[in-house]
Amino acid sequence: MKARRFIVIAFLASLSLVLTSPASSGGDYHFNIDSITISETSSADDSTGGIKEDIPAKYLDRYQAWKNEFLATETGHEQWHRYATDPILKLTITLTRDNAEGATTGKYKWSESGQLIAATIVLGNRLDEGYPNPIYFPVMNSLVPTGTANDVTGNTLAATKMAHEFGHVNRTAQVDGALYQLQTQLIPQYNKIFLSNGRNPKDPRLIELAQKIGGTPVEIWEDREYWGETNAMVFLRDRFTEERQLCPIFSRIRSRVDLYAKGYERRFLEIAQSVTAKGTCGW
Secondary structure, three states: OHHHHHHHHHHHHHHHHHHHOHHHOOOOOOOOHHHOOOOOOOOOOOOOOEEEEEOOHHHHHHHHHHHHHHHOOHHHHHHHHHHHOOOOOEEEEEEEOOOOOOEEEEEEEEOOOOOEEEEEEEEEOOOOOOOOOOOOOHHHHOOOOOOOOOOOOHHHHHHHHHHHHHHHHHHHOOOOHHHHHHHHHHHHHHHHHHHHOOOOOOOHHHHHHHHHHOOOHHHHHHHHHHHHHHHHHHHHHHHOOOHHHHHHHHHHHHHHHHHHOHHHHHHHHHHHHOOHHHOOOOO
16 A cells, blocks of 8 residues: 555656656756757758767766767667658767756757658766666666676666657657647646646647647656657667676566556567567567
8 A cells, every 4th residue: 555655656756746847847857858959059960860079078078978879779770860861850969067967859850741851869977877766767776786796887778868869759759749739739738737727638729739739748758658668678689698697687677567558568579579589588
């Protein structure tokens, strides 16, 4: 009973955070991309696709270590190559001291035909530290140190966070751009009504808005986050090639999904089942 009460309290706290601060939902991990300064300097190839790395010189060494860890896996290498050679989509990656242990993805732009043509990933300058909460980040939270020899390094933690952000880009490139932009436009309106009507989700105005944008703001946000987390889980699947390393992590992911993301279990289970040579680590 105490465990269930804790889950409910934690969920409500997170729910309140999403509703009151939709642009920076996540609190301890994501932050408002519009609140930070991103270099607007242009280069000759800014009109084309590819990856633009805008990294302050003092952070280059640590960033390169995180990037190398990400690229050391099949998943990281494939996704990096995909965006580096994309002739249309420009993916900008930069670092900031704001929310140093977190990251965020945004500044999306679409062409008139609805194709994603720009996105920005902002990494905190201490990305190799800190563990997001387990409610919406069951994969990254599974890397919390346990005091064993199998604890992951800071570079692996940072690369896992990078994989989460790449997951956001992957998913956004697949969804209906017009719907995504409509959600961005109407979610603040939904939240404003919800916070002023005594938090009554049965308000006809809210029901109408939810129908227009494909769900409540919390439902939309958690769907996006769990897509990011599945990409992070794929990265970890590729990063740890031995069962003794992988299974404890997958076990912790499963326990967090069972507690907080049961409705999305299929996404994570399919990744566990893809590890055919190693079994499913108890899934």
